[in-house]
Amino acid sequence: MSLHSSLQGALPQLESLKFSDVLTVGLITVAVVLLTLPLWDRLASVPGPFWARWSPIWMIYHSLKGDMHREMIQLHEKYGGIVRTGPFEVLRFTFWVLYLIGSPDVIGELTFSKRFGFIEEASDKGTFAQIEGALGSASWVGQVPWLYWIHDWLSPLIGNRLKVTNRHGMLREIAGKEVSERSSVQSAHPDMLDKFMDVHRKQPEKFDSMAVLSMAASNIFAGSDTTAISISAIMYHLCKNPQYKQKLLEEIDAEAAAGRISRTNVPYKVAQNMHYLQVCIQEGLRCHPAVGMSMPRVVPPEGLVVNGKRIPGGVSLSTDSV
Ligand code: HEM
Helix, strand or coil, rough: CCCHHHHHHHHHHHHHHHHHHHHHHHHHHHHHHHHHHHHCCCCCCCCCHHHHCCCCHHHHHHHCCCCCHHHHHHHHHHCCCCEEEEEEEECCCCCCCCCCHHHHHHHHHHHHCCCCHHHHCCCCHHHHHHHHHHHHHHHHHHHHHHHHHHHHHHEEEEEEEECHHHHHHHHHHHHHHHHHHHCCCCCCCHHHHHHHHHHHHHCCCCCCCCHHHHHHHHHHHHHHHCCCCCCCCHHHHHHHHHHHHHHHHHHHHHHHHHHCCCCCCCCCHHHHHHHHHHHHHHHHHCCCHHHHCCCCEEECCCCCCCCCECCCCCEEECCCEE
């Protein structure tokens, strides 16, 4: 019997099905799915919000709302050390006890040995608005990466609808200008662009000139806002707690008196050995993490045991940053 005639034979029977039949089949299906859940849902034993169990909707909702950092603390209080945040995603909690427009200058120095001069011009030329838009968009699009690629594929028809693609805008132009100037002019001191260029010269097929440009632009995106908010938070907490600020000032004065640092020169190695400074930085980052999101990594094929729970290979396992 041909497929066509089989279908023709089955259709009248389908049409004669009553609503109550469909409802019964539907209810039986839901019951079977729920009863067998622990068998096929490999994360069934990990507690978490109801919606997070079924879809990335929970992550998208809180990423868009911008309250993920608060939600993560509440999850930890409600469910304990390990929480399910998506169908294939688990979050583990670790326990560990404004200089706004100036921060791109820090990144400019690190990456290109050059300040962008935003403070002198008293304007960031829209840089922070662009970074904020792109990172805000990336935080929820990152929960459903396939959407990014569909958008990428459809963009010749629908244009650019996601702010995360703003990475290709003005900041990339700044980075592009610096990269092309570096081909002819040597930097004043070794910087990150030198290192990117080095890798490119050694392995041009793996790290092409587009990758050099992308890494330089990524630095501005990834480093500006994070540095700004971290320095601001550390300063804020020191001002709120003058007794700690005093202790830090004493350490700074002692290092200066010993000639190891000056107003214009604090070598990295010396700063690393300034115990109280390091404590203040770490505590500031703990109190106000710049990236208030989960930091996912894929569990290796053999799986992992975390907080006494078996997490299968391939699941996305995050560590909280708050
Ligand atoms: C206090 C300051 C900073 C904080 C708190 C911070 C935090 C982070 C975090 C949490 C990530 C994601 C890690 C992950 O993969 O899970 C990241 C990635 C990154 N950071 Fe930072 N960061 C800071 C400063 C910087 C600076 C100064 C630079 C560059 C000059 C930088 C460049 C990058 C880059 C290139 C990435 C990778 C971005 C990507 O995946 O494309 N960061 N940072």
